[in-house]
Amino acid sequence: MLSWFDFLPLRADRQGPWQVVSFLEVREAAEDEGLSPVEAEIRCLQRGYVPSRYIRSMGTIGIDGQIRLLSSAVAVIGCGGLGGLVADLLARAGVGRLVLVDGDVFDETNLNRQILSFEGNLGLSKSKVAAQRVTEINGVVRAEGRQCMFDEFTADGILEGCDLAVDCLDNLSTRRILFSECRTRGIPVVSGAIGGFWGQIGVAMPDEQNLAEFLSGDTDKGVETETGNPPFTPAVIAALECAQAVKILTGKGKLLTDQLLWMDLAEDEFTRLRLS
Template identity: 35%
Template sequence: AQKASDRLTNEEIRRYSRQLLIPEVGTEGQLKLRNSSVLVVGTGGLGSPCALYLAAMGIGRLGLVDHDVVDQSNLHRQVLHTEASCGFSKVLSAVTSISRLSSLCETKVYDVLLDSTNARDIIGGYDIVVDATDNAATRYLINDACVLSGIPLVSGSAVRLDGQLTVYNHNGGPCYRCLFPTPPAPDAMANCSETGVLGVVPGVIGCLQAMEVVKLATGRKVNEDPSMLLFSYRSQPHFRSVKLRGRKPTCAVCGDEPTVTKLIDYVAFCGAGPNDDAPQWKLL
């Protein structure tokens, strides 16, 4: 049955009753969540908790993109997956777990590698995009696709004991390219397979990505200045927030005279792609 976009069903009222009690959410906020669609790119360490909480809290439509299969070495952090799904598609494993938790969340899976040929088509149908990927080339790709489509981007990352969280392309704030106009050297792009990560670090960041999605979907985010949240297992305090620049008029993609007006070859741009392990991982 089609749900009325302005009314919660009795089942929704029962299930989300503890959120309806909060004045900042209430029926209006819960309806906004249900009428929102979110694309989570990557169902690994960040995407696992993020997608799980988005489905739990009542996001209406959830897309999941991943081309990878579950490996045993994923399970210390990718808690959406199971031992039984090792060797099988991550998006199918993810959607199986999510559907156990909630049948109210409409899910769509994309068992593909996001690239310049498919990114705009896939991203285009969503209100909010979550970057839960693990390499620079895909991060630039997602950023540019979001800017070109006018969609806010909730970007998280986690390596070793550290995590970072930023919302890009929203409310006068910067995009990923405004902050990082030049890609890092290929040997500098550590990902979790090469340098490791403590399981709960992407857990924390992935949960916070889900929180940022709620803020965006309910309209709260407009009151906030652009910032980057830094997290480290090692630091005291564990969290710090730094203030970011606004959108840069000279940005190649979101600036006043953009030079990037359609998606480019991001593997060439970065000198390394999503499947390349950095051959000699050096300092950073």
């Protein structure tokens, strides 16, 4: 018996070297075939047909890379200035499962920089709003909003089944816990931090030196307590975090392992700091 996927040659349009099918048709096919949306997209890609929403990514990561993203699970720890943007970008990239963690709610001070913060959702859970936003962007992605703080007691439930964690935290004490828990479980961490015009990003692989050991400062709040955070700094670091995340998950490009990339937007400088 023929399936919907057997008729892909009749449904697809050629765009350059790619055979493209509407993501809306793939969504309908998932329902008809009794598949999850992500399974349907993966089946299309395995047959060489690209759901239209990913066509602009093909020249960068290719079909195999997109399949890897759809098959991956990422924990985003913190859904504020960095995390809201990271969730948005990873949803658009097509990461199959996002675990979105934040125990806080939106308040008026978030409005200047947090992409998910609006006048109409003040007082609402950051993680729940993030999950809803991800679903609106890409209904294929399984978005799980966890309204809790990350610590030794919640780590198991949060990190279970995850291939990667993205550190979008604003304090070093929780960051160190995240690094420790991920290292124990063999999970890479992409870590970003911001304050004023400055930001930094690095990658900690489980078998390499723990990046958290090189971080210094107050254990409750980082440099942003003194310098504040303008709207543009989180956007730059979040984009760099997502680039590292996609490279880890797809196996493409070089990684910022055993080093920090330090950014000073006041002087328009980027500096690579070796940690070994």
